[in-house]
Every structure is written in C-alpha cells, then in structure tokens.
Amino acid sequence: MGEAPAFVADDLPGDYPNGFDLKSEGHNTVVNVGNKTYLIGGTDHGSKSTIEVRVSDKRTGGWVTPTVLGTRPKPSEVISAVILNEDRIFILKGDSSPDDCFWFLEIHHEQVDTPFVQEKRKEFGTEVVAWSKGVVGDAKKPIVISGPSGVGKGTLISALMKEFPSTFGFSVSHTTRAPRKREQNGVHYHFTERSVMEEEIRDGKFLEFAEVHGNLYGTSIEVVEVVADAGKRCILDIDVQGARSVRASSLEAIFIFVCPPSFEELEKRLRARGTETEQQIQKRLQNAKAELEQAESQGLFDHILVNDDLETCYASLKKLLDLDEAVEIINESSPPLVDLPRDHSVSKIDKKILISCGTRERASKNIFLLDLSSLKGGAPGRTRGLDIYTSDSMTNGINVAVEGDGEDLHEVEVIQEYEIEDEGPSIMK
Numbered sequence: 001m002g003e004a005p006a007f008v009a010d011d012l013p014g015d016y017p018n019g020f021d022l023k024s025e026g027h028n029t030v031v032n033v034g035n036k037t038y039l040i041g042g043t044d045h046g047s048k049s050t051i052e053v054r055v056s057d058k059r060t061g062g063w064v065t066p067t068v069l070g071t072r073p074k075p076s077e078v079i080s081a082v083i084l085n086e087d088r089i090f091i092l093k094g095d096s097s098p099d100d101c102f103w104f105l106e107i108h109h110e111q112v113d114t115p116f117v118q119e120k121r122k123e124f125g126t127e128v129v130a131w132s133k134g135v136v137g138d139a140k141k142p143i144v145i146s147g148p149s150g151v152g153k154g155t156l157i158s159a160l161m162k163e164f165p166s167t168f169g170f171s172v173s174h175t176t177r178a179p180r181k182r183e184q185n186g187v188h189y190h191f192t193e194r195s196v197m198e199e200e201i202r203d204g205k206f207l208e209f210a211e212v213h214g215n216l217y218g219t220s221i222e223v224v225e226v227v228a229d230a231g232k233r234c235i236l237d238i239d240v241q242g243a244r245s246v247r248a249s250s251l252e253a254i255f256i257f258v259c260p261p262s263f264e265e266l267e268k269r270l271r272a273r274g275t276e277t278e279q280q281i282q283k284r285l286q287n288a289k290a291e292l293e294q295a296e297s298q299g300l301f302d303h304i305l306v307n308d309d310l311e312t313c314y315a316s317l318k319k320l321l322d323l324d325e326a327v328e329i330i331n332e333s334s335p336p337l338v339d340l341p342r343d344h345s346v347s348k349i350d351k352k353i354l355i356s357c358g359t360r361e362r363a364s365k366n367i368f369l370l371d372l373s374s375l376k377g378g379a380p381g382r383t384r385g386l387d388i389y390t391s392d393s394m395t396n397g398i399n400v401a402v403e404g405d406g407e408d409l410h411e412v413e414v415i416q417e418y419e420i421e422d423e424g425p426s427i428m429k
C-alpha cells in the first residue's frame, strides 16, 4: 500500500502570510513536517532569482527566514515536494531542464538532522536549511591528495591529468596567496582577496578551508561539483587540515598522503623549485614536520605513498587507483535523463517516488519511477544515486534517454504491483 501523499497543495495554512517576497499561486509549496511548516517558493529579484524558504513553528507561530546554505535552485512555476526521512524534503521542479529538476532541502526536525545541518545549526545558532541538487546516477569517489609542501603532489597530479584528461578533473582551490610566475587565475588557483573569501566561507560556499603557511586556502563546493557534473573524477590537492574537514563532510573520497623519502630531500626539492623566499621555506618546512606526524592519525588517510623516485611513485599511485593497466575510456554510458513536464503528480511509495505526467483531468499513462534508496552525499554538495525507471522510454512522450537495450527497465513492471492511494496526486499545478 502506498503512503498517503506527503502533502497537498491546498494545505496552505489559514494565516498564510502576505508580505513575503515569495510569489503566490502555484509558485509556492507548503510542507508540514512535525510541528513545522515550510513555505518553499520562488522569488524574482531579477538575475538573482532563487527559490526561497520560510519556516513556521506551529507551537510558537510566526514565520522566520532560516539560514539557507548550499546552491539555491532557480524558481519554477511548478514545485512538488515529498518528505523523506523527516530530515529532508525532496523537491521536484516541473518544466525544468533534466539537470535541474530534482533537489533536496535538508531541514532540522525534532532530533533528526543531516550531519551538515546539525553542524551548521550549532555554528549559526539559527534555523538552518541546506539545498543539495539531486543527481541521477553515481560519481566515482573524488581523490584527496595531501602531503607537505614540495613533496611532489602537484607533479603527480599533473601527470595523472595529462595521461587521463577525460577521467580526472582538478579541483581549482581558492587562495589568498599571491600568484607565482606562470600561475594563471582559474587554472592553478582562484586568487582572491581575504575579505571576499572570508565572506564566501561565512555564506557556506566552501567544502573546506584552512590557514596554510600564512594564507587562506579553500575548496569551494561549486568547483568539486562542476568536475563531477562533467562526468570526471575530482582530484583535490589540499593540506592535512583540509583533508580532515573533507573526511568529516558528506563527500566520500579516497585519501592519499604523499611522503618525502627524507626531510633533507623535501628541503632540497622546495629550494630547487625556487618559488618561495627563505622565510617562506622555513615556515613550510616547520609545518611539514607537523603534517608528517598528523599523517599517522588513525583513519585519516587510506593510503600513504613515498615519493622517492618519481616514476615509481606515479606507478604506485596509478596502481592504487586501478589505473595501472588502464587505457582511458571516453564516453562511458551516462545515466538516464528526464524532462519533468509542467503537469505532473507525485506519490511516495517507501523510498520510491512515482511520477505521473498529465493533469488530473487529462491523466496521461506516462509514468516513471525514481528510486531514492541508494542516495549518497548531500549538502553541501550534490545528492547522488537517484535511479530513474520508466515504463516505456521510447514511446511515452516523456523525454527519457536510457542507455542499453531496455532490459534494465524490467523494474518498471514493479510499479503495477503497488497500490497507489486514491486520494490523487500529492500536488498538481
């Protein structure tokens, strides 16, 4: 038996407040989770238009604007919503492009939080919600490479990127340090002012950041997601503090620490590179000692590589990434894409979402199923692992592209075995 619809569009509270800059009629959605009501809808501030969120606690009344983290979706005229696990709301945007129709809004409900919302609630001391774009299919785990300055991380990463340009994408960090000769903005780093970066950190735009050798460095969420969205495996070159933060985040990654064969050799390489002043070299060497000690921390790094002979170290890196025999494969099969039409209805059945296309009056037989049982990640990045199944990918009028010969679609048969409640769709425009 299917669950009752998560909410209905008519469920607007009697005291639905005017005065919000949320568009009315259809552009908004109201979701009740326990004692809270979430009003989710579009605003139109010119180029800055995004979906906004207001929260009301039924016990205290009144509406608050929560701290909103993550990349906010652009408004849509048709928004459907389904509550998942009470710690997040699944948002479906009708009439949106395939890469923009599924979103998750992570919330706080009673004792239930996603780790990110929990951490940020403590940090901000406010009501916090966090957006995370839903992505069909999975992405290969990003690779975090750490190690003391001058050990050869950049050299190893460049070799990987050169040999496997379609497989890997580099996470271009932000830094407040000055560019070196031949370093290009946007390629080697996003060079930025400290005040700007600090503000972006406060806005929750960074997956991790750290003060390293007297400058601020950080990995923006956007940079990592842009690489993953391009179907590439992201490589992060970050210090040990950053690795620790990523380990604590929702980003599942492989963590590699690169060691020098000796401290003397590290110093030799740093000096030979000729990019730092004597004072900076001393600072980096001092920090290297601490980093080498921390590399031993239980559970932080999955692999430790000694970069003595470069070729040998590079071969070991490729081996642990299962690339030793590899020839780069371009255009691996991509996950199915779906255009969610403007008129659709949504029902929740366990961890599956059934979407029927068409209006209530002119119901269409076009349906597809979203399986949310293997979700991974979440704010501050993407929520991955959505699976789509469609009844008839070629003839049903939904623009669904499915790889393979169609056999994968046998799961769709299961749809007919579910009993969907008669109450109609959970929301319809």
Ligand SMILES: Nc1ncnc2c1ncn2[C@@H]1O[C@H](COP(=O)(O)OP(=O)(O)OP(=O)(O)O)[C@@H](O)[C@H]1O
Pocket (backbone or CB within 6 Å): 147, 148, 149, 150, 151, 152, 153, 154, 155, 156, 269, 270, 272, 273, 307, 308, 309, 310, 311, 313
């Ligand atoms: N195995 C190696 N043997 C000898 N020299 C090496 C080896 N690996 C790298 N190098 C050299 O050591 C210097 C430092 O390397 P690289 O810039 O890649 O270090 P890094 O770890 O990325 O440093 P940073 O953290 O400061 O960016 C470079 O001049 C590079 O050519």
Ligand SMILES: Nc1nc2c(ncn2[C@@H]2O[C@H](COP(=O)(O)O)[C@@H](O)[C@H]2O)c(=O)[nH]1
Pocket (backbone or CB within 6 Å): 146, 147, 148, 149, 153, 173, 174, 177, 208, 209, 210, 212, 213, 217, 218, 219, 237, 238, 239, 240, 241, 242, 243
């Ligand atoms: N925590 C982070 N550390 C970073 C990031 N980008 C680079 N780094 C580390 O900084 C040092 C110095 O780099 P350099 O280019 O000035 O030599 C090095 O250990 C890098 O790994 C980041 O985004 N976050």
